[in-house]
Structures are given as structure tokens and as C-alpha cells.
Amino acid sequence: MDLIIQIIYFIGALLFILGLKMMGSPITARKGIVWAGFGMLLATLITYFHSEITHNYIWMTVAIALGGIVAYISGKKVAMTDMPQMIALYNGMGGGAAAAIAAVVLLKMEFTNGIVQTLAVLGAVIGTVAFSGSLIAFAKLQGLMKGVIRFPMQQWVNALVFVITLTLGLAIILSGNNYAIGTLVAFFVFALAFGVMMTIPIGGADMPVVISLYNALTGLAVGFEGYVLGNPAMMIAGVVVGSAGTLLTQLMAKAMNRPISNVLFSNFGEGGDGEAQAVSGSMKEIDSTDVAVMMAFAEKVVIIPGYGMAVAQAQHKVWEMTKQLQERGVTVKFAIHPVAGRMPGHMNVLLAEAGVPYDIIYDLDEINEEFPTTDVVLVIGANDVVNPAARTDPASPIYGMPILNADYAKNVIVVKRGKGTGFSGIENHLFFADNTRMLYGDGQDVANDLVTSLKEL
Ligand code: NAP
Secondary structure (H helix, E strand, O other), X not given: OHHHHHHHHHHHHHHHHHHHHHOOOOOOHHHHHHHHHHHHHHHHHHHOOOOOOOOOHHHHHHHHHHHHHHHHHHHHHOOHHHHHHHHHHHHHHHHHHHHHHHHHHHHHOOOOOHXXXXXXXXXXXXXXXXXXXXXXXXXXXXXOOOOOOOOOOHHHHHHHHXXXXXXXXXXXXXXXXXXXXXXXXXXXXXXXXXXXHHHOOXXXXXXXXXXXXXHHHHHHHHHHHHHHHOOHHHHHHHHHHHHHHHHHHHHHHHHOOOOHHHHHHOOOOOOOOHHHHOOOOOOOEOOHHHHHHHHHOOOEEEEEEOHHHHHHOOHHHHHHHHHHHHHOOOEEEEEEOOOOOOOOOHHHHHHHHHOOOHHHEEEHHHHHHHHHHOOEEEEEOOOHHHOOHHHHOOOOOOOOOOOOOHHHOOXXXXXXXXXXXXXXXXXXXXXXXXXXXXXXXXHHHHHHHHHHHHHHO
16 A cells, blocks of 8 residues: 555656646646646645555544535635735745644654654644745735834844754754753744744745745755655645746746845835835826827837736726727737736736637836837826836936836826836836826726727717
């Protein structure tokens, strides 16, 4: 039976890897999630037959059923804009599960090998920090916890808590199986506290990057605990999650042109930098009828969606408008910035949900050269990702961030509700440019007006 179990774990692990690979493209992503989920189901079911599991079947089944029901209902109900906090919560659960396994292992296992115990302790620290940190990230994104908590010498206090956690972990490793239970409890309490303290000074707006980092940590913790338990499915799943999380964190940091240390230890997203806000020119308004005419008689229109489109849930109307333009012979393309919205792939998911075909959706690198030959760029609910200050103003906090060069187009229409700034809290130079017109209103209402105006032409 043991061999069969190992083979099934291996198949489960293969399914995780194949599933993750499929998630790399929006065309196969849905299938990838199903495959990975099937791998998880296989691994869970076969564990019932594990020779070391001889009791607690009812508890296991009740826990799995409860978790499954809660996850199913919340997954069905969650709004797209609330997805980052949902991921934070699930990620926290993963870290918590790794930490719980570590606690049981440290309490019950007779360690004969220092390396195994060291990995158990490392998995415990990392999983616990990811657990409490992710819960704080969830609370911030959900609006349960407002603002940042900062106090003097904070980084030093955090460093002290971290050193105490590591010292307690070291004490456990050095004492083999003979440490006091109090040491283990204190070790977990300090690790929990460190996760909280590390996250409270970070602004809510930076949370997606932090969540991705905790995701990588959760993977690492699961991988370590998988090694300790000699479970290949856990090891592979952990390593896959750990490396995917690390790459995603790097990608987000790179697309925002900010090192991770800057996300963790600075104050971006909590307000702009005064110097960078000086802009010249004025914002010029336009109405939806004129915009409809402009687009209807254009050869090429590029649509740049951003966070505001997600808030307005305007994607369906935008797609309806696109189809009308296409029927008139206008070439319409969508341009997606890697960090448009509040999580990677945010815009791709929304557009896919509305039915926009993938072959008219372009990444930053693919589309940036096309702006000078574009007649109309329609920026809908995007702000920072089209701010030319990133290219031109070294004093700007977003300086160096790659942006979509919308300002190079012949005409730019910006749809937004009012004078609200974007995520970085700074003024956008594009809105004041000579070739830019502002179309004020909620994204969905404006897209609806454009659809109506186009019909009347
Ligand atoms: P953004 O800079 O946050 O700007 C969104 C704009 O949408 C705002 O200016 C807002 O202006 C407008 N808006 C809000 N609700 C609207 C509605 N109902 N209808 C119409 N407009 C609405 O968005 P972005 O250009 O997508 O940039 C994303 C930002 O998030 C970047 O700075 C990026 O670094 C950051 N970020 C992204 C990720 C990621 O993974 N995607 C992760 C971390 C951080 P009004 O209030 O005036 O309407």
C-alpha cells in the first residue's frame, strides 16, 4: 500500500506542476486550476490510507467537509475587487497549517537527526510569520484595520523580536528532544508577534506585494515540513508555491520599480511626494457623444483598463462598446500593464470574464511601440500605469516604473469619476496634456453612455 500511496502523491505533485504551468496563460488557466485541485483531492484522499493514520477519521472528514463548504461558498460569493484579501486569508491558512504541522512534529517526533529538527523549526517560524502576517494583510485590505501603526525604533524592536524567536528556535534544536514545553510555546508566540509587527507598519496599498511574499514563505514552510514528514507531494507543492510566490513578488516589485526592501520598510502608497506634484496645464473635459464620434471614425483605438474599471465592474460594457467599434471597422486593442489593478492578472481576469478574446489583449512590451500610431487611447479607471512622470520626473515616487506610453497617442480620453489620485497618491501629468480630454463619471455609466452614443451614430 505504501508504494501505491507514494505513486499517488507523485501523480498529485505532477498535477500541481502541470496545473501551475497552465495557469501561466489565461486561455488554459481555468483548466490549470481544476487540474491542480484534482491533484490536491487525490493527495487528500490517499492520505486516509496512510499506515501512520489509524484513528481520527471522523475528525479529519468533518474538518475537510467544513473547510470545503466554507471555501466553496466564499469562493462563489467573493467580488473580484475583494480577491486580494481572499488570497491573503487562504494564504494565511496555508502558513497556519504548515505551522500547526510543525508544532505537532516538534511535540511528538523523536528527533535523531539535527537537520530534520532544524528544518521543522525553520518551517515553524516561516509558517507562523506567514500566518499572522497574512491575517493582518487581510484585515487591512478588508478595511477592518485602518492606516499604518508606526512608533520610534520600530525596525529595531522588530529585529529584537525576530532575534528572540530565532534564539528560542535554536534552543529547541540544541536541546534535541529535551526542551521545556514553555520554550516551544514562547517560540510560537514570538513568531506570531513578529508576523504581526512586520506587517502593521506597511500601508494597505502595498499589501498585494506583501501577500505574494507571504505566499512564497508559506510554500517554503510547507516544503520544509514535507521534508520532515518524508512526504514528496508536500515537498513538491511547497517548492512550487515557494518559487511561484518568489517570482510573482519579484515581478510585482520590478513592475513597480521598487525593491522588496522598499515595500517592507518604507511608506509608499500612503501619500505622494510634494515635489512630484507640480504639473502645468489644465484638465480639459469632453462629453461621451464627442468621444463616441472620435472613436467611431478612428482607425485604431487602444483601451487601457485599470483599477477603476474593476471598481466600476465596467468590463462587460467596455466589451460591448469594443464590438460596436469593430463592426465599424475600427481596430481595437487592449493594453495591460503588469500591475494594473490590485493584483497580477487582475485586468486579464476581468476581460476574460467579459468574453474579450485574448488575441486583442496586449502586454506592455508588445503594445508600447504602437501608441504613436494610435488615434484614440481610452484610459478607463487607470492612473499610475499611464503617468508619464514615471519617465520624466526623477523626483516622482514612481520614477523608473515602466508605464504604458498612452501620452504618445494622437488623442487620449481618460475616464474617471473625479480628481482622485491613483494608488501612489500622486498627480498624473497625462491628465493635463494637450492631447488629453477627461470624461468624468463612473466607469460603467460612461461605458454605457458610449455604447448608447455609438448606436445613435
Ligand atoms: P490606480 O493608479 O489605482 O488608479 C485608479 C483610478 O481609477 C483612480 O485614479 C480613480 O480615480 C479611478 N476610479 C476609481 N473608481 C472608479 C470608478 N468607479 N469609475 C471610474 N474610475 C474610477 O490604478 P492603476 O492605473 O490600475 O494602477 C495600479 C496601481 O496599483 C499601481 O500604482 C500599482 O503599482 C499598484 N499595485 C498593483 C498591484 C498589482 O499586482 N496589480 C500590486 C500592488 C500595487 P477617481 O477616484 O477620480 O475615479
